[in-house]
Each structure stands twice: as structure tokens, then as C-alpha cells.
Amino acid sequence: MAYVIAAPCVGNKDSSCTLVCPTEAIVGLPSDPQLYIDPDLCIQCGLCVSVCPVAAIYPEEDLPQPWLDYVRLNRDYFRKLH
Ligand code: SF4
Known part of the structure; x- marks a missing residue:
């Protein structure tokens, strides 16, 4: 399990x-x-x-239901890089 960045980050990318x-x-x-x-x-x-x-970041197990696809989005981003 990891932390996941979800929809609120899109277009924000505060980067703190x-x-x-x-x-x-x-x-x-x-x-x-x-x-x-x-x-x-x-x-x-x-x-x-x-x-x-x-409030874009959640532990994978606490991710709100509408954003469950962000688990895959975060993981796949690094699959493409490696
Ligand atoms: S700061 Fe966030 S992404 Fe970095 S190790 Fe800690 S929980 Fe994971």
C-alpha cells in the first residue's frame, strides 16, 4: 500500500x-x-x-470511491518511466 494523489491535484500541482x-x-x-x-x-x-x-493525497485504502482509478494512474505513470 502507498499514498495516492487524486483528482484535486489536476490543474493545481501546488508541489508543496x-x-x-x-x-x-x-x-x-x-x-x-x-x-x-x-x-x-x-x-x-x-x-x-x-x-x-x-486535500489530494490519501492512503490507498482510504481513497474516496470516485477516485479509485487514481491508484492505477499513479502506478502506471512510473511503469511508463522505468
Ligand atoms: S511524503 Fe507522501 S509520498 Fe512521500 S513517502 Fe511520505 S506518504 Fe509517501
């Missing part, structure tokens, strides 16, 4: 989360619609949740 993540698990290119969390790097510390101004 990238500054507090101890494992540099959160990335996104300028051309990407949102930021993404690498499930292989996330240590589930929760630091990113408290700094996100739009």
Missing part, C-alpha cells in the same frame, strides 16, 4: 508535497496534468498529506 517527501517519491513533469507518487518509493509517512492545500 515534493518538498517534504523524504524519499522523493512525488514527481511530475511541467506537461503532466498532476503529480504522482511512486508506490515503490513511498514509505507511507503521511507528511505530504498535511501540506497539500487541496
Whole structure:
């Protein structure tokens, strides 16, 4: 289980989360619609949740139902990179 960035990040990309993540698990290119969390790097510390101004980040198991597809979106983003 990892943390997941969901719909509220789309179009926002505040990026405060990238500054507090101890494992540099959160990335996104300028051309990407949102930021993404690498499930292989996330240590589930929760630091990113408290700094996100739009409440876009959730533990996978607590993700609101309408955003369940973001588990796959975050995971697939890194499959394409590797
Ligand atoms: S929960 Fe911790 S390790 Fe995982 S993405 Fe957020 S800040 Fe990084």
C-alpha cells in the first residue's frame, strides 16, 4: 500500500508535497496534468498529506470511491518511466 494523489491535484500541482517527501517519491513533469507518487518509493509517512492545500493525497485504502482509478494512474505513470 502507498499514498495516492487524486483528482484535486489536476490543474493545481501546488508541489508543496515534493518538498517534504523524504524519499522523493512525488514527481511530475511541467506537461503532466498532476503529480504522482511512486508506490515503490513511498514509505507511507503521511507528511505530504498535511501540506497539500487541496486535500489530494490519501492512503490507498482510504481513497474516496470516485477516485479509485487514481491508484492505477499513479502506478502506471512510473511503469511508463522505468
Ligand atoms: S506518504 Fe511520505 S513517502 Fe509517501 S509520498 Fe507522501 S511524503 Fe512521500
